[in-house]
Amino acid sequence: DAGVTQSPTHLIKTRGQQVTLRCSPKSGHDTVSWYQQALGQGPQFIFQYYEEEERQRGNFPDRFSGHQFPNYSSELNVNALLLGDSALYLCASSVDTSAYNEQFFGPGTRLTVL
Amino acid sequence: AQTVTQSQPEMSVQEAETVTLSCTYDTSESDYYLFWYKQPPSRQMILVIRQEAYKQQNATENRFSVNFQKAAKSFSLKISDSQLGDAAMYFCAYISDSGTYKYIFGTGTRLKVLA
Numbered sequence: 001d002a003g004v005t006q007s008p009t010h011l012i013k014t015r016g017q018q019v020t021l022r023c024s025p026k027s028g029h030d031t032v033s034w035y036q037q038a039l040g041q042g043p044q045f046i047f048q049y050y051e052e053e054e055r056q057r058g059n060f061p062d063r064f065s066g067h068q069f070p071n072y073s074s075e076l077n078v079n080a081l082l083l084g085d086s087a088l089y090l091c092a093s094s095v096d097t098s099a100y101n102e103q104f105f106g107p108g109t110r111l112t113v114l
Numbered sequence: 115a116q117t118v119t120q121s122q123p124e125m126s127v128q129e130a131e132t133v134t135l136s137c138t139y140d141t142s143e144s145d146y147y148l149f150w151y152k153q154p155p156s157r158q159m160i161l162v163i164r165q166e167a168y169k170q171q172n173a174t175e176n177r178f179s180v181n182f183q184k185a186a187k188s189f190s191l192k193i194s195d196s197q198l199g200d201a202a203m204y205f206c207a208y209i210s211d212s213g214t215y216k217y218i219f220g221t222g223t224r225l226k227v228l229a
Contacts, residue, residue: 033215042118042205042219043159056215088157092217100147100166101215105159 004106025093032074120220137206145211154202
């Protein structure tokens with residue numbers, strides 16, 4: 001049973017560019033959350049997708065957007081990249097009906113903005 | 115707003131010894147869940163242990179146990195018989211039971227295990 005997978009593993013972009021990160025949830029999971037983890041910090045919640053809609057959003061600007069597909073996979077898009085967007089981006093999947101929304105994390109995508 | 119604080123940026127423990135990692139949180143909710151996650155150098159967050167706030171009994175998972183003090187809003191993790199494979203970043207996390215979906219994480223504690 002494959003767990004949560006993310007692609008790419010690493011990515012280097014320059015300021016002003018746009019980036020798309022991808023996530024495939026664990027088999028049987030229907031909900032995807034995205035987190036940003038800056039160096040030396042804990043993960044910060046960006047948003048959660050369920051039934052192809054953004055269900056809840058953290059304190060992130062509109063430059064951060066997402067999408068969920070009918071097969072439950074998800075994309076995170078970041079426009080107009082800033083140096084401060086350099087971070088590890090974690091995807092977590094869960095089952096909507098689970099208690100405390102138990103989340104299973106992927107290995108992350110390391111984004112470096114130059 | 116809820117917050118989670120981990121005041122120990124780094125801890126060291128001798129192999130086979132016991133170590134305790136601290137976590138405090140702030141919330142006005144009465145129903146919530148608390149977690150400890152482990153993040154090894156491979157970066158993948160792994161759930162170590164969870165605690166339901168409505169349960170008075172402290173959770174245990176093999177060598178891992180918690181000391182949950184609800185009134186003090188404290189949630190520490192004790193690792194017994196420490197092993198080299200326990201070396202990692204440990205994050206304390208909180209989620210309300212009130213219909214929110216976001217986990218709130220602390221800043222983490224780096225645990226070093228000395229041979």
